[in-house]
Amino acid sequence: MQRGNTFTFAFAFLICVVCSVSLAVAATYLKPAQDVAQRLDVIKNILSVAGYPDEEIAAQMRRNPRELIATFEQNFHARIVDQNNREVPLDEIKSELVTRLGYNREELDQKQAFEIIQIFQEKLSLLAASAGQTEEQYDPGYNLLFLYQPEGQLKYYIVPVEGYGLWDMIYGYIALEPDLNTVADIRFYKHQETPGLGGECSKPWFTNNFRGKKILNDQGEFVSIAVVKGKAAELHEGESLNHYVDGISGGTITGQGITRFLREDLGRYNEYFQTIRTAEAPI
Numbered sequence: 001m002q003r004g005n006t007f008t009f010a011f012a013f014l015i016c017v018v019c020s021v022s023l024a025v026a027a028t029y030l031k032p033a034q035d036v037a038q039r040l041d042v043i044k045n046i047l048s049v050a051g052y053p054d055e056e057i058a059a060q061m062r063r064n065p066r067e068l069i070a071t072f073e074q075n076f077h078a079r080i081v082d083q084n085n086r087e088v089p090l091d092e093i094k095s096e097l098v099t100r101l102g103y104n105r106e107e108l109d110q111k112q113a114f115e116i117i118q119i120f121q122e123k124l125s126l127l128a129a130s131a132g133q134t135e136e137q138y139d140p141g142y143n144l145l146f147l148y149q150p151e152g153q154l155k156y157y158i159v160p161v162e163g164y165g166l167w168d169m170i171y172g173y174i175a176l177e178p179d180l181n182t183v184a185d186i187r188f189y190k191h192q193e194t195p196g197l198g199g200e201c202s203k204p205w206f207t208n209n210f211r212g213k214k215i216l217n218d219q220g221e222f223v224s225i226a227v228v229k230g231k232a233a234e235l236h237e238g239e240s241l242n243h244y245v246d247g248i249s250g251g252t253i254t255g256q257g258i259t260r261f262l263r264e265d266l267g268r269y270n271e272y273f274q275t276i277r278t279a280e281a282p283i
């Protein structure tokens with residue numbers, strides 16, 4: 001039986017409508033599960049850089065992911081600092097989202113600080129428009145860090161670090177001792193670098209090299225930590241060796257990316273860190 005063009009177009013249109021509706025329903029239905037998975041991923045990595053054994057994290061995940069979230073909430077406290085080094089209450093940021101963009105307060109209260117900051121950054125252009133300012137004028141330049149305080153005692157400051165490697169963004173966390181100078185540990189948890197080459201950046205043999213390294217030189221100036229091409233100990237000695245780690249063979253560009261974004265990110269936090277170091281220095 002012959003069918004006309006109208007039937008063909010109507011059939012194609014119907015298929016398109018059915019497919020888009022199913023995709024929209026699936027995306028909406030799966031969104032809460034995706035949000036929880038992303039939240040757990042961030043939490044797992046923060047726990048890991050703070051020294052929680054990976055097996056314990058995996059065991060808590062298996063038993064009940066809520067347990068992992070509870071461990072995180074009990075021991076880690078988010079702090080948000082603006083570009084003038086003012087510690088900004090999370091409530092202030094939530095209120096901005098509620099009043100300017102009509103976000104639901106109760107829904108925001110269910111979210112973690114790192115999710116609130118992410119929303120704020122994603123919606124920056126809308127927030128700026130609502131305030132009648134350019135993004136540059138409006139942007140408070142929020143920086144987020146975590147204080148790891150098991151039993152109320154400050155153990156580490158944890159800072160997110162991220163930037164381009166060779167292929168795409170690399171995301172990580174670095175933990176600093178309370179002196180805000182010595183590296184306790186580092187994790188690179190999300191990247192697209194080639195396995196066996198730049199992808200080695202997430203392996204313990206590479207990240208362990210950062211332990212004990214210093215971000216300040218002996219004069220107290222910020223120098224960051226750089227990834228060398230080859231072995232750090234063959235290229236540097238004495239105090240200088242405090243600021244270099246071994247490179248990845250076949251992953252030099254990844255290493256250069258890590259060097260660059262560590263300098264940028266830690267440099268951005270360093271001004272605020274300096275206010276803490278100065279406040280805590282013995283008189």
Ligand SMILES: Cc1cc2nc3c(=O)[nH]c(=O)nc-3n(C[C@H](O)[C@H](O)[C@H](O)COP(=O)(O)O)c2cc1C
Binds near residue numbers: 195248
């Ligand atoms: C398929 C392919 C994948 C690569 N992946 C990476 C990578 O993830 N990171 C990186 O730095 N270099 C990667 N490279 C190598 C770079 O092109 C470059 O040669 C390398 O960074 C130089 O490092 P080396 O001096 O240690 O050999 C890749 C090369 C090829 C052909």
